[in-house]
Amino acid sequence: MKKLLFPFTARKRQFLLLLFICVCFSGIAQKSELSVEKIMQDPSWIGTFPSDISWGANSKNIYFNYNPEKNASDSLYKISLENRDEIVKVSLQEKRKMLPQWGDFNRKKTKKVYAENGNLVLYDLKAEEATEMLDLDANIEDAEFLQNEDKISFIYNDNAFILNLENGQISQLTHIRKGKEKEEKSPEVSEQDTWLEKENLGLLQVVNERKEKKENSENYRKSVAEEEPFSFYLGENSLRRLQVSPNGKYAAYQLINRAENKSTNVPNYVDESGYTADLPARSKVGEKSDKVDLAIYNAEKDTVFIVDTSILPGINDLPGYTEDYPEKEWEKKERQIIPSGTYFSANGESAVVNLRSADNKDRWIAEIDLKTGKLNVLDRQHDNAWIAGPGVGYTYWGGGTMGWLPDNEHIYFQSEETGYSHLYLLNVESGKKTALTEGKFEVFDPFLSKDKKSWYLTTSEVDAGERHFYKMPVMGGKMEQLTQMTGKNEVYLSPDEKYMSILHSYSNKPEELYIKKTSSNAKPDQLTSGQSEAFSSYNWREPEFIKFKAEDGAMVPARLYLPQENVKNNAAVVFVHGAGYLQNAHKWWSSYFREYMFNNLLTDLGYTVIDIDYRGSAGYGRDWRTGIYRYMGGKDLSDQVDGVKYLIKNHNINPDKVGIYGGSYGGFITLMAMFTEQETFKAGAALRSVTDWAHYNHGYTSNILNEPALDPIAYRRSSPIYFADGLEGDLLIAHGMVDTNVHFQDVVRLAQRLIELGKDDWELAVYPVESHGFIEPSSWTDEYSRILELFNESLLNN
Known part of the structure; x- marks a missing residue:
């Protein structure tokens, strides 16, 4: 008989977890060097890895955030080209003298203008000297060289100004004012007062002459005075992006x-004040x-x-969706x-x-x-x-x-x-448009070279699961591949463009820093090696990259984790990545590194694990991206089902031993799977899940499902709460109570729905101090201990 999971339980799992890891299934001991506690501890146990890479203005030093000393937070370090073997912590004094990353260079890259601490600063790169040009009573922003480079534009008090570097004069370009323009109104004069003035001027000649002389003088001054510049009043508007x-x-x-x-408020029940405090949060879709x-x-x-x-x-x-509502009269506007x-x-x-x-x-x-x-x-x-x-x-x-x-x-x-x-390039005079790149791959972050004669760009041309850096002529032509290491190559070009610092990672290796000359033939040198002994002592798997055929004929990419035959339990777990539009079946270190490690643990214990880039995922073009339009829980869910069919057919998986888990969008898919694909999934863990898309934000949701009042069909078929009566398997729901992204209200409403439906086999675990992305190791440990127990009990103990 299936064990029931009761809602709102807070049982401790350590004993049962140890039991399930060590006990024999089918007479074979299934053990792992890993444990949930080890995986979910503070990520610093993995090692220390570089981030936020930048170059010094003189192209001699690479700067990055690093933490080899295991301090409370990262610090700034550097490696010089002259001494690549030494990683040096940047002193506070040197840090203060460093040229900031923001600002604007002149064409020859000999000078840079920028705003710092609200002041205007001009830096001479050759002399390595900064000169403070202006110190005003409010912040200066967005400083840029003008075309002739003897003038600088900047924004101050929501207006544009121009500084002449030769004579130091400042001129105001725009005159933008807050509020509404005040109309000058003449004072109201009664009919009686008008009559008295007219009679007085008619009787007294000197008084009349003085009045005429005063009026003539004022008119003359106005005629010779400089015309005041045009003032633009914002009225009820606010100003943004003044250029x-x-x-x-x-x-x-x-x-x-x-x-x-x-807007909505998220109550924080564990505020330091001792009182319940409301956290301001977003409004809902349809705003x-x-x-x-x-x-x-x-x-x-x-x-x-x-x-x-x-x-x-x-x-x-x-x-186009309006065609699904023929009964409604749509106004073209x-x-x-x-x-x-x-x-x-x-x-x-x-x-x-x-x-x-x-x-x-x-x-x-x-x-x-x-x-x-x-x-x-x-x-x-x-x-x-x-x-x-x-x-x-x-x-x-x-x-x-x-x-x-x-x-x-x-x-x-x-x-x-x-x-x-x-x-693409487009000639604004002729209207001719030219594609500079083409093919079934995507382009990322192109930028022009220093001499404006070439492009530098990153693409997925080699493979959808890799990223490589290229150089290409400005008007198009052959692309020269400048990186060769398999995985992800995140390139930071030196200001003189002679070197590339590369943040590289592979599927089982976190990011490390490399350097190589900007050439296809040069070999990269590894500069950092941050894995801890505890992390590197385990043989982390390289997932197998596969494609399986979906029901509509599409080939779906996935990462596959296969257990050794002597421990295989014929059970499978499907991991569903979050965000929807995100790529995880790739060959670099995943942002879901905890889940990657958990999948290794599951595989050690005999589970077969698959991680699918379902429809809606990034990295595969427009049709893949929009495959979920107006139906979330459609092809994105059927891709999970087809992945399970692939495992059953090719890897001898027992159809009655399949579980699914994921967070955020992955949690949403898990709920839809448990509510609508009961024959496929026997257990599921839905973490920080959207349960009703009408309660999510506007920017994300309206793109995919339009607006609830305008396209209710899309929302009703895409929201798990409408299908909760279909729950048959064992379901774990986990959510942070101070989640300002997917609000705790989502699972509270779903819990009430499950209660009203009389459903038994579900459990709600709440985390009082956690928002959408968990922070505390204790929360991660508790959550994934519950997930592991769920799969062990539901998939192996029946």
């Missing part, structure tokens, strides 16, 4: 009219969007244009537009803007006529699902990869036009 053109003639900025939305306008200031005309987006092609189109960023050409005479529809189904790239503010559309990308992908961006904070070549004629950007995110 100055390189020639100093124009400025662009966004006007944000904040929407009022009802009103902020209204965002783009303003262009023309200094020559001393006026501001508000860019008119009503001319965009398709601006009134209805989304102008969709709300969000400008994601404005980009000026090098000479400052032209600009393009990246525009997104608020429903995220269209992106337009348009040129702005800086003299009139009118738009000329250069490119439109439409997606019946939603616009996204590497380098494409999806928020008004930025437009992803975009900018100008130095010729002032070509813009560059990334697009999923072919189904994969690639790099």
Whole structure:
């Protein structure tokens, strides 16, 4: 008889856990060098690994955060090119003298201007000397060299200013003011007072002459006085992304009219005050969007244009999902537009803007006529699902990869036009668009070389599970592969572009720092080796990378962990990664390193484990990304089921011994699996799970499921709470009570639903001090002890 798991239990598992690890199943002892306690302790036990890599401005030193001394937090260290064998901790004095990573270089990279501690600083790289140029009574921000480089633009008190380096003069470019313009009103004069004044002036000649002389004098002063600059009043708007053109003639900025939305509060029952404290959190999907306008200031005309987006092609189109609601009368109206960023050409005479529809189904790239503010559309990308992908961006904070070549004629950007995110050039004069990269792979983080004659970029061309760094001619051509180590190569190019520092990892090896010359033939030298003896003493598995056929014919990538035949128990566990749009079936060290180690433990104990990049995962192009549109829990779940079928057919798995677990999106899939695929999954652990998508956030959910009031079909078929009556197997639900991402309310509502349905075989474990990503080792240990016990009891003890 199946053992029941009772809700809200807080039993200790140590004894049972030890029992299940050491006891014999089928007469064979199944043991592991690992334990849940060992895996889930403070991650520092794994070792110390470099992060936040940067170069010194002179290309002589590599800087990174490191913690070989096991302090409370990382410190800054460096390795010099002259002495690569020595890792040196950076002193506080040296750290204070270091050139910050932000700011703007001149074209020759001999000087850098930046704002530090609110002041304007100019740094001479040759002299290694910093000069404080301005110290004002408020913070200076966004300092940049203008085109002729003898002037610097900066933002101060929400206005753009220009500093002349030759004479030190400061001029104010924009005059943006908060609030509304005050209208000067003449004082009200009664009919009686008007009559008295008129009679008095008619009777007394001297008084009348003095009045006329005063008025003539005021009119003359106004006629010869300098005209005051045009002031733009924000009214109820707030200002964001104020940018100055390189020639100093124009400025662009966004006007944000904040929407009022009802936010939620997450109660913290263990606040240090002893009282229950509310943590402010997000609103729910379906919230009103902020209204965002783009303003262009023309200094020559001393006026501001508000860019008119009503001319965009398709601006009134209805989304495709409306066809599923024929009974509803849909009004065609102008969709709300969000400008994601404005980009000026090098000479400052032209600009393009990246525009997104608020429903995220269209992106337009348009040129702005800086003299009139009118738009000329250069490119439109439409997606019946939603616009996204590497380098494409999806928020008004930025437009992803975009900018100008130095010729002032070509813009560059990334697009999923072919189904994969690639790099494009577009001639703004002729309208000709050219793909610089093409193929069934994706491009990441392209940038121009120092001389602007080449591209540096990362791609997945070698394999979807690898990342390599390339160099390519600026107008396109053969790509030169500069990295060769299998796995992920995260490259940081030295300022002189002669060397690459590489943060490299493999599936069973955490990140280490390497260096090599910027050449395809050069060999990399390893600079760090941070694995602890305790970690490296275990033979961590290299998962087998496989593809299996899904029910619709798609080949699904996965990582497979196979136990030794002498301990194999014919049970399987499916691990489901979180985030939805995330890649985990790859050849580098996973951000899910705890789960990777737990999967090793499960495999030691005889389980076969599979980790699937299901539909909706990153790394495989547009069709894979949008495979979950309007139906989360559709193909993303059937991919898990098909993975189990693959294991049953190819690895002799008992169909009655299959479990599933995952957190966040993985927790959501686990719930859908336990509620709707009862014949496949006998046990599941759903961690920090979304149970009802109508209660999640807007930015993520509305892209995939639209809005609940507009597309209720999508939400009802995608939310586990509607299918809770299907639970038959054993279910563990675990959630942090102060989760400000997926709120604890989600599982509270689901628990009530399960109670009302009379379901018995489920358990809710709550973690009072944890948010979405657990921090405390004790919480991780408790959670995964419960997961292991669940699988041992439900899959092996029946």
